[in-house]
Amino acid sequence: MYKIITKKSLNPTVTMMEIESPLVAKKAKAGQFIILRVDEEGERIPLTIAGVDPVRGAVKIIFQIVGATTEKLNHKAEGEYIQDFVGPLGMPTHIAGMKKVCVVGGGVGCAIALPVAEALHAQGTEVTSIIGFRNKDLLILEDEFKACSDKLVVMTDDGSYARHGNVTVPLKEMLDAGEQFDMIITIGPLIMMKFVTLTAKPYGVPVTVSMNPIMIDGTGMCGGCRLTLMQDGKRVTKFACVDGPDFNGYEVDFDEAMSRGRTYFDFERKAHEKACNLFKGV
C-alpha cells in the first residue's frame, strides 16, 4: 500500500498528489511515468511523474479526472492509501546537451511537460514554453512554468485568458521569426502533437512527442501500447511503455494512434458514469 502524503486540487478537473514511494523517488528522471491501481479490483493506469522529493520519498502525480479510475483516485483523501504504485517506467526524455528548447504543452499534458521543462532549465538550457488550455478554468501550473522558462506564452482556445488560439500559432510565429530551437518537445492531446509536428516540419526542427496509449503492465509484456513508426520507409512497431513514451514526431503514425486510443470508448463512458453515480451519495 502506498500513502497519499499530500493532495491538492489544481482546477476542477485536475488534481495533484504526492505518493510515498521512496524507491521511485530516488530513481525517477524527467519523462518517466508510474502505473498505479487505486484498489484491489482496480484498473492499472499510467501517470507521468510530475516531480520527486527523494528526501521525503515523495512522488508527485498530476492527473485529470477523465474516467472511472481517475475519478476513484480523486476520491481518496490525504493520508489514505492506494493499492499499487510501480515505476519509474519508460525512458527518460532525452535532453542532454541541448542549448535551446521549445516545450509545447496542452491541457493536462502540461503536467507531463513541466518536469521536462524544469530538468532543461536546471541543466542550463534556454527554455521557451508554450502552454495551451481550452479555457481559463482549465489553466494549470502557470507559475511553475514561469519559474523554469526563459519565455512563457499562455494560450486559451476560446480567448478567456491570455492569448486566444492554439499553441501552434505562437510556435509558427517564433519559427518564422527565425528562432533556432535544438528541439521542440510537445506533450498533450494526440491531435495537438500531430499539428505541432506539422507546424515544425517546414523549418526542419526536430520534434519529440510524448505518446500516451492505453497501457496495462508497462513492462513490454502485453503489447497493448504498441504504435507504428515510419523509419526508412518501413513501418516499425514499438511499445510506448518500454521504447517510449517519447518518440520522434516525424515518425509517428498519429492517425493510427488516435484510432487505437478509442478502442474502449463505450466501455469507458459507461464505467465513468458508474463511478460518478457511486460517488454521488458520498
Add this chain to the structure above:
Amino acid sequence: MPNMNPKKNEMPTQEAKVRAHNFNEVALGYEESVAVDEANRCLNCKTMPCVSGCPVNIHIPEFIAKIREMDFEGAYQIITQTSSLPAVCGRVCPQETQCESKCVRGIKGESVCIGRLERFVADYHNRYSKEAPEVPKSNGHKVAVIGSGPSGLTCAGDLAKKGYKVTVFEALHLAGGVLVYGIPEFRLPKSIVQKEVDTLKALGVEVMTNVVIGKTLTVDELFEMGFEAVFIGSGAGLPNFMNIPGESLKGVYSANEFLTRSNLMKAYKEDPDTPIMKGGKVAVVGGGNVAMDAARTALRLGAEKVYIVYRRSIEELPARKEEVEHAMEEGIEFRLLTNPVEILGYHNAEDPRDPKNGSVTGIRCIQMQLGEPDQKGRRRPVPIEGSEFDIDLDVVIMAIGTSPNPLLKNTTEGLEVNSHGGIIVNEAGLTSRVAVYAGGDAVTGAATVISAMGAGKVAAKAIDEYLLSK
C-alpha cells in the same frame, strides 16, 4: 496383481456445453478409489523409464506405490523431494511428451496417468494437511530473486528451506508469473498458485510486488543492498507479432494482453474495471497452449464463434493434447494449414469520425501445404499460390510466441544473452556475471512450467554451494 486394463481411467470433467460458459476448472480430478485403481496400473518397473521423461526426475514409481497403499500424504512427501509445484505441474505439464511418453504401459495400451495422479496427491495434501511449514533456522545469507514465476518461486523456496533470507522482486502487482497472468482459471485455479506463494511466505520469503528490476532497482543495486547472489527468473514475456498489415487495428490483441486483461485484471468478471472486447467472432492465430487458452477464454467471455488459425496440420499442434481435445469439444473451430496474410479493417471514407473506423472486420488467409522437413524435422508449411480467402471477424488474437524481455540485459552490465535474447548460463545456471544466476523462460525462451521449475532448483543448489564456499 496390477490392474492390466489397457485403458487409463478417464478424468471427470465439466460437460463441454456447460464449461464453455464459465471459468471454473474444466478437469475435476480423480476420486480416491479411481486414483488407487489408476495407481494399480503401474508396474513399478525396475528401470523406471518414466522417471527419465520427467525434467525434474520425480520418483514416479515410488509415489505411485504410496497411492496404492493409500498413503497419499506419503506420496506427496516423495513428490516434493524433487518438485515444489505438484498441484501446478500435475495440471499443466505436457505429460504426453514427457513422463507418460516413456511409460511401458503405453506400448500396448495407454500409459499410466502420472500427471493426474500427481495432481490427485497434491490436491489431497492441500485439502487435508494443516501443517504449517517449519521456518528454517537462518544462515544469515541474503539472496534476491527476480520474477515470481515457477522458476523464481522454486528457487526462492529451495533456498529458504536451507535457511537463506530470500526476497522475490515482482514487476506486477501479483506474484505467480504466467501462472497468474497467462494460464486461465479454468485450467489452473488462482487459489492453487496463491497457496504456493503463501507457503513461501510462511517459510520466511519476502515477496515485493511492484518492483521492476532494471527500473526501480538494478541488479547492481541489489548487491549494494547486501544481497550476495541474484537469480533471474524474468520469463519470456515479450509478445511477437507477425508484421502483417492491419495488426494495429482496434480488436487486434497479443494473447498476453488478452489473457492479462481477463486473468490478472479480472475482466472476465461482471462489471470489471478493465475493459476487454467480448462477443463477436474471434480468431486466435497460433497452435500452442497460449493459443488454446486465448481461444477458450474468448469463448467463455461470450464470443459467438472462435477459430484457431494455425499454419501447420493437426499433428504439429504444439499445445497439450488434452487442451486441444477440450477446445474441440467446446466448439472451437480449427482452421489448419491456414496462415494470415493481412488483417482487414473498417474504413468509412465518407465519415472519418465514424467510431467504427479502424476496427477489425476480418482476416485474409492463405492455404498452406506441408513441404520438406526443416532442421528440426518439422515439415515446413508453404503457401499454395492463389488460395487466399477471408474470414469475417471482430477480434484477432496473436499467439505466435514470446521472447525474453531485454530490460535486464540492457540494465545489467556484462550480462550476456544469445541471438534470441535468452540469458546465457552454464549447466549450474550461472550467467556471465559473478553471483548472478538465471533460469526458466528467460534463458530458454518460452518453454514449460516444469522446466522453469527445474532450472530454479538447479540454480538454488548452485547458489547454495557458491555462498557456502565463499
